[in-house]
Amino acid sequence: MNKLIAAPGRLARMLPFRRKSHAAPVALPSFAVSAGDIAVLPDPAVFRRELLQRIAQATRRIVIVALYLQDDDGGREVLDALYAAKARQPALQVSVFVDWHRAQRGLIGKQKSAGNAGMYREYAARLGPGVEIHGVPVQNRELFGVLHLKGFVIDDAVLYSGASLNDVYLARHGRYRLDRYHLLLHRGLADAMAGFVQQYFAESAAVCRLDAATVPSTRALQPAIREFRQALQHAAYQVPHELPGAGELAVTPLLGFGRGDNALNEALLALLGGTRRRLILLTPYFNLPRPVRVVLGQLLRRGCTIDIMVGDKVANDFYIPPGQPFKTIGLLPYLYENNLRRFARAHRRQIDSGQLNLHLWRDGDNSYHLKGLFIDDDVAVLTGNNLNPRAWSLDLENGLVLRDPAHLLQAKHEAEWAALRRHATRVADYHALESPRRYPAEVRRLLRRLNRTRLDRLVNRLL
Structure with a gap:
């Protein structure tokens, strides 16, 4: 924030301030989902319980995308649950994608640290491989854009919320940060959201493991980040044109x-x-x-x-x-x-x-x-x-x-x-x-x- 106030000219030149007219989109493709398979969860405590229960019962895949998975009690509880699920089901796919920059710094206003990535490396060294944690660099610098994609895919369920994963979002220690929480049970939707992550994140050279012993610098990744951004400009979910029937x-x-x-x-x-x-x-x-x-x-x-x-x-x-x-x-x-x-x-x-x-x-x-x-x-x-x-x-x-x-x-x-x-x-x-x-x-x-x-x-x- 201090740097922003002190350097207006350079920042203004880097931002896209062009105006653009917006035309209405054509009819949107969609999945036909039963209304009974969509639930609104009432509060962060219920969201936390649902997330942990779904992780514990997972049999095929867990794909978590969030801005951050924090090094605190709430974040560690989720990470413990992921490692426990992998231990119970060795064939289970467990992938976590968080923002590359946010994961490698401390909290704003706090002293410098290895950030949440230090926790990821400590868990991997102690418990071994199996839970893959990837950093997604949407921009070269955090100030100019982050991974703000949402959605947790667990088997055929999509748990969708704007929340990240830490104490306050998960209502730990008496305080909460209120968001919205929805559960959608639909295999096609889950496949589309997990498939997008696999195609555009997991297969990109810009997206690197944060739980590895050595992590490349952002500077070394800049050519790959440029290619990644170009791919995202044309990226989209694969969605059919399903016509909803009765109750859908x-x-x-x-x-x-x-x-x-x-x-x-x-x-x-x-x-x-x-x-x-x-x-x-x-x-x-x-x-x-x-x-x-x-x-x-x-x-x-x-x-x-x-x-x-x-x-x-x-x-x-x-x-x-x-x-x-x-x-x-x-x-x-x-x-x-x-x-x-x-x-x-x-x-x-x-x-x-x-x-x-x-x-x-x-x-x-x-x-x-x-x-x-x-x-x-x-x-x-x-x-x-x-x-x-x-x-x-x-x-x-x-x-x-x-x-x-x-x-x-x-x-x-x-x-x-x-x-x-x-x-x-x-x-x-x-x-x-x-x-x-x-x-x-x-x-x-x-x-x-x-x-x-x-x-x-x-x-x-x-x-």
Whole structure:
């Protein structure tokens, strides 16, 4: 964050700021999935139990893709479970894919360390081979893009969540970071998601084992990373055109990478633009890409009702409580709140009328990491995409589009939305959000510096 504030020119030149028109995609291919084979898990504790139980019962394959598998009690519990599953079933395929850069550094604000990769090597040295842990370098540097793909494939089940694997995501030690959690039982969908990982990750020279005794440097991998990025520009899931029958709905996995020909971005914009009556949008960081803001404005002018739920700034994972030493990364929750305040002020008439509802989620010292869409009563999007400029153009993302014209999942979706609102408060007007004049002195100083240099726009695109 300090380097970002200090080097605007170089960073601006490296970012893709071109504007591009977005055409609606053709009809999406899909898997026909029984509504009874799709479950919404209610909380991180249930998600953790389901994950560990599925790992323990696995017979053929476990393919885990996450931003990180942390060196803490939660991460070690998962890694212990993976090694135990492999010991019980020697023929079991166990593959874990995490972000290459994130795995090899310590936590932000902490002292330098070998990162989570040190734990991976320690386990491999102690317990032997069998659990393969790979690092995926989406970009040459973490700042300019990470592996943000989601989905755990265990035999024929897909456990899909935006959560990574550590104490707080798995509700260990009394705190949690809330995400969404879905279980889909469908062999074709599981095969497509595992097949993508095998084709584009496991067979790439840029994707290396992190549990090995020696690991190549990022510099040595740069030619392979360039080829890997080029392959991802044209990558896609292999999805048939199955027609849902009675009791079934259409499920489409989509990939998103880069600003051009981004299938996930194109589908999200087309789905948003097709809203007839009501949209519910979930995002952890209120920093919407410009194309999304444009579509939201169009929907409001058409008379659609929009609900947006974000985390209160104290529910942001970068929030630093008063009294603790302040670090520059702690500025982010205030930037996002500023974005929300400006948005609320610009749309105060729609907020007053109830057409636009902004919900702030807060539950003690727990944090909020939700993302996704509910469109009318017949479309839902499960995704790890934060719906911010970084996800829109830098990170490698994916999502599952659920099209449900028979409203087979409507009751489950309504129950999920009702549960989320239990810890949320509707913003009555922009005055309900803290004024920047009342922010801590260090935050005010940094905000003035960003605004003076117009760097706030650049920061919003990167973080």
